[in-house]
Every structure is written in structure tokens, then in C-alpha cells.
Amino acid sequence: MSDENPATPSATFEPRLMLGDLLFESLPGEEDVIAQVSDVPGDLGVAVEPVAGKEGILEVRIAKFGAIAFLTLIDAPVPDHEAESNAHQLYCQGEDRDRISTHKAQILVAVPPEFTGDAAEQVADLSAPQTQLIAARVHGMLTMALSRLPGLVGYYSGSAAATFGLPFLHQVVTGQFGSTPWPLWVSAWLRPEAEGFSGYTHGLWAMGHPELQVVNASISPEDLFMYLMDTSAYLVLEEGEFADGQSTGRNAEELFTLHAEPWVVDQSVPAFRIGM
Incomplete structure (x- = not known):
């Protein structure tokens, strides 16, 4: 952008935590969640284990990306009707929105834009948007794995500030918009x-x-x-x-x-x- 336009904010982007919320009729069991995430295809070196002293929180390590993610299993709906209030005007209306309004549990997926091992050296030379895209792709991979759990009713996107119904979510995770589930982020x-x-x-x-x-x-x-x-x-x-x-x-x-x-x-x- 041009620095000559005084109306343009001089904001600088820094990679940030990637958040997204899968919404369920009832809370999936911890063992089922671990099984789905561990079954991610490809030789990625995925390891999942409960966080000591933190009930309902799982730590996911993906060796290939040097990434760490956290899954928080919450036996309660998103507070203050926030999920249904942000129902997307195209992708979460009618019956889809009704299902969202009755969800009783959620799995919050959080991926920090922080990397370890050999991946950290590779990421060090990337731009901030490129680093964010890696974190987003890790987040998308986990979202796609968790979308196979029964009782799923929709997805509440932190970055897009929008809730998507199940039909659209399935379109995204089955690759109808490409191999990267970017419509969940924007x-x-x-x-x-x-x-x-x-x-x-x-x-x-x-x-x-x-x-x-x-x-x-x-x-x-x-x-x-x-x-x-x-x-x-x-x-x-x-x-x-x-x-x-x-x-x-x-x-x-x-x-x-x-x-x-x-x-x-x-x-x-x-x-x-x-x-x-």
C-alpha cells in the first residue's frame, strides 16, 4: 500500500493465534478425538496426548511442520448465543442455523504460529503472511480430521467471525474449494x-x-x-x-x-x- 494516503492505517501484521470452533450436539469422547487426529493421512509425525493437570485439553504435535496445536473439549455451547448470532448470511441459514442454535458442546482448535526443530529454521526466512498460512494449514488439517466425528452441526470461525453450517463445512473439508480449506478463514x-x-x-x-x-x-x-x-x-x-x-x-x-x-x-x- 502507498504511504501517501493519510487515511490508510499504518498497521503492521504479526502472525497470530489461529482459532476455530467445531460445534457438536454432544461432546465427543476424548479417545475418539485422539483417534481421529492420530489418523491424519500422510507421514506427518502426529502425536496427541492430554495436557497434564488440564482436564479436556489435548496437545497435538506435528513433527513435519514443527507445530504444536491445542484442542479444548468443552461440554457447553458457545456463550451468549455468539455462534448463531454470527451465522453466515449465505452458508448458515434456515435449518443449518437452527442446528447451530441447539449445539451443546464444542471443540476449540488453537494453533500458535510458533515452530520448533528444522521447521523453525525454514520458517524464519518467511514473510509474516507466509508464516500465518502454515499455521492456518495445520489448523485446517486438524479441522478436517475432527469433522469426521459424529454429532457435528457446524463450525465457528475465529478469523472470519462467521459460523458455517454443516453442508458448507463438508464442501470445504472434502476439497470442493481445493486442498486448502481457506473459505473457513476468510x-x-x-x-x-x-x-x-x-x-x-x-x-x-x-x-x-x-x-x-x-x-x-x-x-x-x-x-x-x-x-x-x-x-x-x-x-x-x-x-x-x-x-x-x-x-x-x-x-x-x-x-x-x-x-x-x-x-x-x-x-x-x-x-x-x-x-x-
């Missing part, structure tokens, strides 16, 4: 305006990229949503970068100018407004 939200639709992403900054936003776009809401999601995928998976004043689009006929400005949700977070 999503788009739309709202109708007097003329057209406005929209914004939620979760890009948690992955090390400025958020995206659009004001009064004249394209259809379906096209706007897909544009925001396609652009998010480019930034997260292909390590894309944007600059203030740059023109971008998915093809030569679709070019829009980017304007650096504060994010509509949180003025301290940087964003790019797409001039549609």
Missing part, C-alpha cells in the same frame, strides 16, 4: 444499498492481507460475492499483493482500481476499496 458479507450492493471481506487481515470492500457496486450480489472470494483466494493461496491505485481484475475485461483506506468494520485495520 469470507465475504454483503448488504443491499439504495443503489446496488456493498460488501466486505472478513478474515484477510488475520491472514496478513488488507481486507477488501466495495461500495454501491452495480453488479449482481452473486457476482460481487464471488469476486470478493476469488480475490481473497488469490491473496491467501497465491501470496498476492496489491498497492494503492493499482488496477486489478480476474481478466482483461474486468479491471477495477484499488483505493487504500480503513476497513469499514474496524478503522484500525487496513483495507482496499475496489472501485466498481
Whole structure:
């Protein structure tokens, strides 16, 4: 982003804890959780064991990535109806939202962006977004494993601040959006305006990229949503970068100018407004 735009927050991204919450009808047994996580395919060197003196907390070590994750088994719903209040406007409505509202237990997955052994030396030279993506992929791997447990009703994403219903979660973990479950970390939200639709992403900054936003776009809401999601995928998976004043689009006929400005949700977070 350009330093010449005084309206742009001068925020610096640092890798952060990756959080996500799988929601269940009832709490799975600890042995079942350990079995599912230990059965992750590939020669990753996964080891799972209870944390001494901490009931309901499991430590997961993944040797290949030098990563440590923590699973917290909670025999209670997310407090204050937070999960259903953040039901995604497209991927958690109707019966999906009803199921979320009746969940009784959760497994919180936490992955710090910290690495040990040979992996730590490799990560040391990576950018902050690249380091975050590794932590996110470890988180995604564990989420995919735990999604095989019975009684699952949905997923509450910490980074996307959104709850997703079971059908969408299954689409993601079965690879319908690619091998990396990135739509669990970043999503788009739309709202109708007097003329057209406005929209914004939620979760890009948690992955090390400025958020995206659009004001009064004249394209259809379906096209706007897909544009925001396609652009998010480019930034997260292909390590894309944007600059203030740059023109971008998915093809030569679709070019829009980017304007650096504060994010509509949180003025301290940087964003790019797409001039549609």
C-alpha cells in the first residue's frame, strides 16, 4: 500500500493465534478425538496426548511442520448465543442455523504460529503472511480430521467471525474449494444499498492481507460475492499483493482500481476499496 494516503492505517501484521470452533450436539469422547487426529493421512509425525493437570485439553504435535496445536473439549455451547448470532448470511441459514442454535458442546482448535526443530529454521526466512498460512494449514488439517466425528452441526470461525453450517463445512473439508480449506478463514458479507450492493471481506487481515470492500457496486450480489472470494483466494493461496491505485481484475475485461483506506468494520485495520 502507498504511504501517501493519510487515511490508510499504518498497521503492521504479526502472525497470530489461529482459532476455530467445531460445534457438536454432544461432546465427543476424548479417545475418539485422539483417534481421529492420530489418523491424519500422510507421514506427518502426529502425536496427541492430554495436557497434564488440564482436564479436556489435548496437545497435538506435528513433527513435519514443527507445530504444536491445542484442542479444548468443552461440554457447553458457545456463550451468549455468539455462534448463531454470527451465522453466515449465505452458508448458515434456515435449518443449518437452527442446528447451530441447539449445539451443546464444542471443540476449540488453537494453533500458535510458533515452530520448533528444522521447521523453525525454514520458517524464519518467511514473510509474516507466509508464516500465518502454515499455521492456518495445520489448523485446517486438524479441522478436517475432527469433522469426521459424529454429532457435528457446524463450525465457528475465529478469523472470519462467521459460523458455517454443516453442508458448507463438508464442501470445504472434502476439497470442493481445493486442498486448502481457506473459505473457513476468510469470507465475504454483503448488504443491499439504495443503489446496488456493498460488501466486505472478513478474515484477510488475520491472514496478513488488507481486507477488501466495495461500495454501491452495480453488479449482481452473486457476482460481487464471488469476486470478493476469488480475490481473497488469490491473496491467501497465491501470496498476492496489491498497492494503492493499482488496477486489478480476474481478466482483461474486468479491471477495477484499488483505493487504500480503513476497513469499514474496524478503522484500525487496513483495507482496499475496489472501485466498481
